Amino acid sequence: MLEADEVICCAGRWTPSLAAVPLIPWQSSGSTAPGLVVRVGPVAPPGPVRLLHTPDLAVRPHPGGLLHLEAEDAAAAVDLHTPEPELRRWAAELLRRARRTVRGLDDARVVTHQVCVRPLPPDGQSIVGRLPGAPGIYVAVTHSGVTLAAHLSRLIAADLTTGTPPAALSPYTPARFTPTPLDPGRLDPGRLDPRPLDPGPLRPSARPGAAPRAP
Numbered sequence: 001m002l003e004a005d006e007v008i009c010c011a012g013r014w015t016p017s018l019a020a021v022p023l024i025p026w027q028s029s030g031s032t033a034p035g036l037v038v039r040v041g042p043v044a045p046p047g048p049v050r051l052l053h054t055p056d057l058a059v060r061p062h063p064g065g066l067l068h069l070e071a072e073d074a075a076a077a078v079d080l081h082t083p084e085p086e087l088r089r090w091a092a093e094l095l096r097r098a099r100r101t102v103r104g105l106d107d108a109r110v111v112t113h114q115v116c117v118r119p120l121p122p123d124g125q126s127i128v129g130r131l132p133g134a135p136g137i138y139v140a141v142t143h144s145g146v147t148l149a150a151h152l153s154r155l156i157a158a159d160l161t162t163g164t165p166p167a168a169l170s171p172y173t174p175a176r177f178t179p180t181p182l183d184p185g186r187l188d189p190g191r192l193d194p195r196p197l198d199p200g201p202l203r204p205s206a207r208p209g210a211a212p213r214a215p
């Protein structure tokens with residue numbers, strides 16, 4: 001057993017099973033949380049070395065001379081229950097779009113495709129801060145973990161070491177979902193209501209496939 005003054009719960013999509021914060025339920029059919037990731041290759045001659053976003057495709061280089069592909073409409077069309085032939089059809093479609101977008105894919109094939117789950121808060125915004133009604137529990141969950149990890153980690157370190165949340169974190173507090181302190185019984189994940197309790201001063205929801213730009 002390790003003793004700690006505060007514990008940061010950063011379990012991604014599994015966070016609601018550990019701390020009373022809402023995420024878009026990802027197991028259900030029709031959920032917008034899952035997204036399709038497709039890897040294609042070989043890319044010869046070598047392809048893009050940076051991120052590339054077009055209206056119908058996101059491309060980034062992947063180790064081993066591959067490209068990693070995603071698309072918003074593919075993400076919206078699949079979930080954890082999508083049949084394999086449908087996933088393969090989407091994977092082939094993303095490869096087709098990639099061939100239109102970058103050079104070097106004439107001999108490429110789909111190497112892998114997988115439905116992965118994004119931790120999507122219901123308002124599209126990160127959830128970062130101390131959990132009301134649960135002393136010692138600090139939550140950090142975001143769909144924008146790749147983009148924001150470095151920045152968020154500095155803000156969280158400042159919050160934990162000074163005890164004063166940086167102003168930049170105030171819109172993202174878990175308290176926005178809990179207008180009154182939780183009683184301990186509410187921490188039972190089986191009883192969690194995934195909907196925000198109080199939309200309050202929230203920003204408009206992000207598009208399902210797009211990462212929020214702010215923390």
Ligand SMILES: Cc1cc2nc3c(=O)[nH]c(=O)nc-3n(C[C@H](O)[C@H](O)[C@H](O)COP(=O)(O)OP(=O)(O)OC[C@H]3O[C@@H](n4cnc5c(N)ncnc54)[C@H](O)[C@@H]3O)c2cc1C
Binds near residue numbers: 140145146148210
């Ligand atoms: C399809 C897709 C698209 C994405 N798009 C973007 C994007 O556009 N921009 C962006 O910035 N990011 C994007 N991401 C990243 C993603 O949305 C998250 O932000 C990122 O994965 C969060 O990282 P994390 O470390 O918080 O959580 P995770 O990477 O999910 O890690 C959580 C960890 O907690 C562990 N865990 C869970 N439960 C327990 C437990 N009880 N005890 C111990 N450990 C536990 C898990 O095993 C896991 O290792 C995307 C991801 C996917 C899959």
